[in-house]
Amino acid sequence: MWRKRLTRWGQKLQGDLGWVLCGGLLMGFTPAPLEAFPLAWIALAPLWWAVVRGTPRQAIFYGLVWGCGYHGLALFWITGIHPMTWMGVPWLASLLIALLCWLFITAWGAALVAGWALGMGWLNRVHPPAKMSQFAPILPYLAPLSRILTGIALWCVLEAIWRSGDLWWSSLAYTQSPHNLFILHLGQLSGSGMVTAAIVLVNGILAEGLLSRRWQALGWALSCCLVLHLVGFTLYSRPLNDQNPLTIGIIQGNVPNEIKLYPAGWQKAIEGYTQGYLDLTRQGVEAVLTPETALPFIWNERFRQTRSFYQAVLNQGVLVWMGGFGQKGDRLTNSLFTLSGTGEVLHRYDKVKLVPLGEYIPFESLLSPFINRLSPLDAHLAFGKPDQIVQTPFGQAIVGICYESAFQDHFRRQTRQGGEFILTASNNAHYSEVMPAQHHAQDVMRAIENDRWAARATNTGYSAWVDPHGRTLWISGINRYETYIGTLYRRQTQTLYVRWGDWLTPLLFVVMVGVQGGRWFNQSL
Template sequence: MWLLPPKSNANAKVLPRWLLFVGLSIAGWGTQLALPPVSWWFLAFLGIVPLWCQCQVLSPLGAAIAGLCWGLGFYGSSLVWVWDLHPLTWIGIAPVPSWLISRGIWLFLSVWGGILSGLWAFLMARYGGRQSRLQQLLWGVTLWCALEALWSYSPLWWISLSLTQSPRGLMQLGRLGGPTTITAVIMTVNGLVTLSLQRQVGARVWLAITLAGAIGLNSVLGARVIADQGEPLRVGLIQGNIPTRQKLTPEGIRRAWQDYVRGYRQLVTLGVDAVLTPEGALPILWRPRQMNPLTGAVREAGVPLWLGTFMETAGGHQQVLLTLDSNGEIYSRYSKVNLVLLGEYIPDWLSGVVQRLSTLRSRLLPGNPEQVFATPWGKAVVLICFESAFSHRSRRQLVHGGQFILSLANNDPYRRQLMSQHHGHDVLRAVEGDRWLVRATNTGLSAVIAPTGETVWLSDTDEFVIHAARIFRRQTQTLYTRYGDWLLPLLLGMLSVSVLRQRAWHSPTPRDRHRYE
């Protein structure tokens, strides 16, 4: 353990601060191995222990630096896939600026994540370190859950501790209170391990009870999933495999028309009820009632198509998923809400500093957060690209009647690390909502995920793929769907009561004040 000895111990050898911070960065990197694609999920229950220990002995400023170092190790290594943005020569950026931009975005995102763990460590050293062991545990769990919830409403959200439990691990706990439930269990175990190493009375017993209870509850929740009922819905999906760097060229657009029409017709022969394409499958501006090879194929076959494309709107363009009915007409439309900062839009205050990275030549605008996506088979939940990371985006659509989940993404030019993390998010969303999920991507990983979190089918990467899946529409409601993130207000309430009781206990009474006078 990296514990700095008390300053009063003159004979103790103090670990150099720089070595301590390097060690914490390594601990953060090790915790990252719990994330997909490695998915050593059990490491998440130990990875924060070194940082937690330091919060008890370092000054608030020292703890903040320690937390930042841990966060750079954790978030920095888990976001290395951002480097794959380079080269950006296909949008007119020279190689050297392209390299600098990709590394700069990665560093910015890593620091943004590191601020979360740094702020947690600062608050723990400033307030939590003064408390009893039980109160320290409550402070640690509540603060991390609250900070993750706050960060999840930012445009840069991607990695949560809950992702370490997907696609393996204690992901079924998300049925209770969403990502906060999983994160709270992870932090509780880390805190109890810290207390156990400090030989606190009863800590090991509570650690064993917590672990056994979490594992047992996870198993029970997974086993009690209600069986599917009714007629299955046969969904075909197309993985187009047209690299982003070719998409907007005449050859890339020609391939899109050719390959998606070909894939659609092949799936129709397999007897599917509908076909799903990836995000931005056709990188053109779709116009209603237009005749083209795709609408012609839909009219000929009479099988609805879920098409990822772009449409004009007041002030710019939107990235959309369209339902084309059996006549090739627009039946419904979902416009992407959570746009990728620095990738699909640039804030006005940054437009003069950062060059545009969007594949479109005009401004992308977000969709209405209140929209509902109707299909001929009932309402569906739609997650486009990194909307999969926002559990509240999925839950809102579930509350409004979503019976199955359609997830579509591009995922090019990123490596398998990003693809696996994206798939892990979709597994969590399927489990939280108790819904079947069909995922179509451009270059992989496309998938079919059951409500239990089991990946029924998973595609290979970087190849053209079609697949016919059988899913079911479901109307069940998990505790999370019904009540949302109820655990965080409960934790905040318990922490508030604890703080108020402590203040009341230490505040002098009028008699005491008179005695001191």
């Protein structure tokens, strides 16, 4: 008997599996390098269709397959850390580390999708009772409507949970960045959660139309999509009315990681950033922004006395935000220093969101012996305090270092506390062009959500200049030395998202609980 059941289960699973995998791969095409963002509005529908038709156990498997297709393809750039022979890691061990990292982050993302599919499959077992005769005219629509609401709420809740941890990158919302600026403006209302909700909503309407064979659902989905874009266009069309200009120079040093931590790299970094600083200050900039760990030294008295860059600052007298290392007890910090024209460190911002395994070891007491045997990678940086406020002579800055660009709450907190413009500093030299492009997409979302101008300095690309509507006014090339001068404007506006945060997700959750509770109650009557 169990063999027959297993055979039937496998046959049904096989029939839907191709569509589910195809949907996951289509979603994987939406971020860089292909940036086929319109596919996101249909790519979730095959998974939805299969989950509703299947059992909760099958739903988990469907979710894993779709999630592996999406996250595995979108995050394949992580394998670009190989080879790490320049760090002393043997070639084969480097390959193993890269593959394990890719498999882990793919599984982590797939777990989110599997959790959503399980929730949908389990809650779908409850149907509106037929004896509700007073609702007979709308009874056929109750189950689809409740599933759509449940699907949106579950996905938004799970993304919020994943985003609250230390490992996060590929929200459904970032599939629309940096090109679909209209829909990204929904982020000004409730953050990336509202953009995700919009994508899930349209996919849900399409899937429910396929399930019920109501082909007019295609028109409903299209209409809903157009309305959502119209709302975003209304927000996008508001004039900026900018005041309080600030002219900033950006230096993209282009120091490859293969030499960055060695004498040849140190010399190239010092020469490149010194010359870039001199060139920019002679052109009249008010401040200069450098990338993450632009000068990979501990910023102390010995450095100030022996480095030509520091002497150039004293000679030119122009403020610089310098990436380097600080000290916190017996550990280093990944920091951005606000260095005044007199050589005084006005503020040191320490990176808050460190990269797991790359900059710190999760559950260090348990995993550290294993990691240390596997490779000589040093992953022991100290965390910065989450409540840091970066005051500058030009007003309060909103600062993010590299990986922090994926965490919207990190930027919202600083904006809500008075931040007037965004500065992000990144390295990104470990990877191919795909990762810097996706990183730029994250920074575009943060600029829109917070309604702030953003200056982005990276080591090897892509450095960029973004306005509060998410328009990229300048973007650098990849793997080349560049400088740029741009004008940003200090703003004190507060979007609905900045004031209230992601209010939509808890609201959807409460409504979902009420709807599902009502269905369970009626089922028991």
